[in-house]
Amino acid sequence: MEDAGRAVADAVSARMDSGRVLLLAGGGANGGDAFVAARHLLVRGVEVAVLARPSTHPLTTLNRRRWLAVGGNVAALEPATLRRELRNASVTVDGLLGTGFTPPLRPALAEVTGLVNTWRQGGGQVVAIDVPSGVDAMNAHVPDGAMHADMTVTFMGIKPALLFGTAAALAGEVTVAPLSVVPGWVEQEALAAWPTDAQVGTLLPRRHADAHKGTAGRVWIVGGHPGTTGAPALAGVGALRAGAGLVTVHSTAEVPLVTAELMVHWHTAWPPALAQLRDMARPDAVAVGMGLGPEAVAVTRELLSWGIPTVVDADALRPDLAGAGHDRVIWTPHPGEAARLLGRRAAEITADPLGAARALHDQLGGVVVLKGGPSVVAHAGGLSVARGGHPGMASAGMGDTLSGILAALLGQGMSAPDAAVAGVRLHARAGERAGAAHGYGLIASDVALELGRAWMDVARSAPAGTW
Numbered sequence: 001m002e003d004a005g006r007a008v009a010d011a012v013s014a015r016m017d018s019g020r021v022l023l024l025a026g027g028g029a030n031g032g033d034a035f036v037a038a039r040h041l042l043v044r045g046v047e048v049a050v051l052a053r054p055s056t057h058p059l060t061t062l063n064r065r066r067w068l069a070v071g072g073n074v075a076a077l078e079p080a081t082l083r084r085e086l087r088n089a090s091v092t093v094d095g096l097l098g099t100g101f102t103p104p105l106r107p108a109l110a111e112v113t114g115l116v117n118t119w120r121q122g123g124g125q126v127v128a129i130d131v132p133s134g135v136d137a138m139n140a141h142v143p144d145g146a147m148h149a150d151m152t153v154t155f156m157g158i159k160p161a162l163l164f165g166t167a168a169a170l171a172g173e174v175t176v177a178p179l180s181v182v183p184g185w186v187e188q189e190a191l192a193a194w195p196t197d198a199q200v201g202t203l204l205p206r207r208h209a210d211a212h213k214g215t216a217g218r219v220w221i222v223g224g225h226p227g228t229t230g231a232p233a234l235a236g237v238g239a240l241r242a243g244a245g246l247v248t249v250h251s252t253a254e255v256p257l258v259t260a261e262l263m264v265h266w267h268t269a270w271p272p273a274l275a276q277l278r279d280m281a282r283p284d285a286v287a288v289g290m291g292l293g294p295e296a297v298a299v300t301r302e303l304l305s306w307g308i309p310t311v312v313d314a315d316a317l318r319p320d321l322a323g324a325g326h327d328r329v330i331w332t333p334h335p336g337e338a339a340r341l342l343g344r345r346a347a348e349i350t351a352d353p354l355g356a357a358r359a360l361h362d363q364l365g366g367v368v369v370l371k372g373g374p375s376v377v378a379h380a381g382g383l384s385v386a387r388g389g390h391p392g393m394a395s396a397g398m399g400d401t402l403s404g405i406l407a408a409l410l411g412q413g414m415s416a417p418d419a420a421v422a423g424v425r426l427h428a429r430a431g432e433r434a435g436a437a438h439g440y441g442l443i444a445s446d447v448a449l450e451l452g453r454a455w456m457d458v459a460r461s462a463p464a465g466t467w
């Protein structure tokens with residue numbers, strides 16, 4: 001609790017250079033964090049006021065006493081006192097309810113969150129402790145009356161509500177405060193990893209002076225059929241822009257020549273084409289399924305039997321292929337494809353992306369990338385959630401581009417888990433860059449063009465000497 005409160009005080013100090021801080025302390029341990037934060041702010045010379053509900057947690061009672069012992073005051077949290085204090089506050093710290101919240105929000109607290117949300121709309125800043133009050137930490141759905149925060153300082157790993165759905169919009173900027181616990185405890189106990197660019201950057205392959213297109217990876221894109229030829233082309237460009245040395249599209253459709261660097265092998269039909277592919281030198285990685293059409297399952301089953309690093313996407317994401325995979329396969333469903341694979345509704349997938357990704361991994365094995373904002377990676381080592389991205393990425397072809405990126409990383413020798421974690425972040429970072437450059441109406445080609453700069457952003461975030 002001491003570490004937590006100090007982290008909150010650090011975050012508040014960083015957001016303001018003057019003004020009065022109002023801290024709202026609930027009865028549980030979330031309120032205890034607020035009392036600790038108030039004490040740290042006071043000794044730093046910050047003007048502080050505390051309004052509190054009766055303490056029901058022993059550590060909150062203890063820290064309430066410590067707050068009084070350093071000369072702090074505390075008044076009962078009532079609507080009238082809250083209105084008065086809000087008039088003088090620049091920042092309000094929400095320490096009312098944390099992970100102990102059980103919906104629905106009781107009327108007395110709903111009145112409090114309503115007053116603070118109205119104040120915030122007038123320009124005040126809200127810093128939430130652990131989760132915004134009224135948000136169920138484990139659920140992306142938000143009950144009415146929850147607090148709206150500009151920043152959330154959370155502890156002991158990320159919570160689903162801070163990452164997905166409408167709940168994430170209430171959290172504002174999220175930081176995970178390190179608490180002094182037994183080393184490895186967070187990794188073991190945390191629901192999901194939320195790797196920083198510094199961590200992702202260490203995963204990326206290095207390019208050396210003697211590199212050539214063979215060492216940069218030979219990738220096949222197997223997809224397309226008459227009428228859907230853009231998907232494999234976009235995947236091919238994604239692979240090239242993610243560093244693949246040689247990319248060939250194999251299709252029974254006339255794939256457009258979108259760039260001279262992308263090779264296209266036009267086959268007449270799949271059964272004879274598979275015999276041809278079997279006789280060719282195996283690629284270092286293959287991505288299959290994009291726009292592949294009705295023969296996707298048969299073609300994918302054959303490619304999976306080769307045991308090479310494989311990305312399975314789009315038309316190939318069928319329950320028939322469960323059990324046909326292996327450890328070097330990355331499955332890349334969006335929520336609709338995930339619903340088809342799991343026999344659930346898409347709304348169930350988006351309400352609990354971590355649970356859905358875990359269920360998909362149980363069904364398919366290998367590595368699963370449940371695409372979304374943000375994407376979730378599920379592998380034998382656990383779950384990992386991508387940071388960043390851009391809402392403009394909600395447009396056709398973004399998934400095809402991601403499949404190409406993943407195949408390129410596999411082709412450069414990355415393990416399937418590392419390729420998935422790094423690939424979703426590179427894709428998201430490129431989306432952020434494209435969003436900043438193009439504003440509204442992003443297309444997948446904009447994102448592909450930013451991949452090289454996104455790669456360097458992430459790579460350079462790694463500890464000095466890594467790159």
Ligand SMILES: NC(=O)C1=CN([C@@H]2O[C@H](COP(=O)(O)OP(=O)(O)OC[C@H]3O[C@@H](n4cnc5c(N)ncnc54)[C@H](O)[C@@H]3O)[C@@H](O)[C@H]2O)[C@H](O)CC1
Nearest residue numbers: 001004027028029030097098099100101102104105106130
């Ligand atoms: N996880 C860690 O290692 C740390 C957690 N810390 C902080 O502790 C809170 C969780 O504390 P807890 O006492 O379990 O619960 P809360 O303080 O969130 O709230 C419980 C409090 O609220 C009342 N309550 C519950 N539901 C409702 C409701 N619907 N309406 C109104 N009131 C409700 C309940 O009766 C209790 O009185 C965590 O978030 C962290 O901030 C540590 O301090 C840091 C390490």
